[in-house]
Amino acid sequence: MLVRIGGIVFVVGAVATLITFVPFFLGTDPFPAAAYVVSMLMGVGFALAGAGLGRSMAVQRRRTRAASAG
Numbered sequence: 001m002l003v004r005i006g007g008i009v010f011v012v013g014a015v016a017t018l019i020t021f022v023p024f025f026l027g028t029d030p031f032p033a034a035a036y037v038v039s040m041l042m043g044v045g046f047a048l049a050g051a052g053l054g055r056s057m058a059v060q061r062r063r064t065r066a067a068s069a070g
Contacts (some may be wrong), residue, residue, distance in 0.1 A: 002052030017042055041061025 023030045036070040 002055060003049050004052075006045045006047070008045070009041050009048055011046055013039055013042030029058055052058030 016035060020031055020035050020039050
């Protein structure tokens with residue numbers, strides 16, 4: 001579940017990053033600072049997905065150890 005949420009947050013941040021670059025290519029005024037803050041969600045989503053992967057690995061290790069112990 002945490003991996004999926006992280007993936008969604010990452011995609012939102014990636015889309016925001018692409019959108020913030022559009023004014024530079026079109027020669028228009030840049031977006032306000034809030035748009036750049038939203039683009040930082042890309043890193044947050046990556047961290048959430050990594051935490052979810054680490055958590056699922058730990059659960060799987062516990063299950064494997066419990067199965068092999070008894």
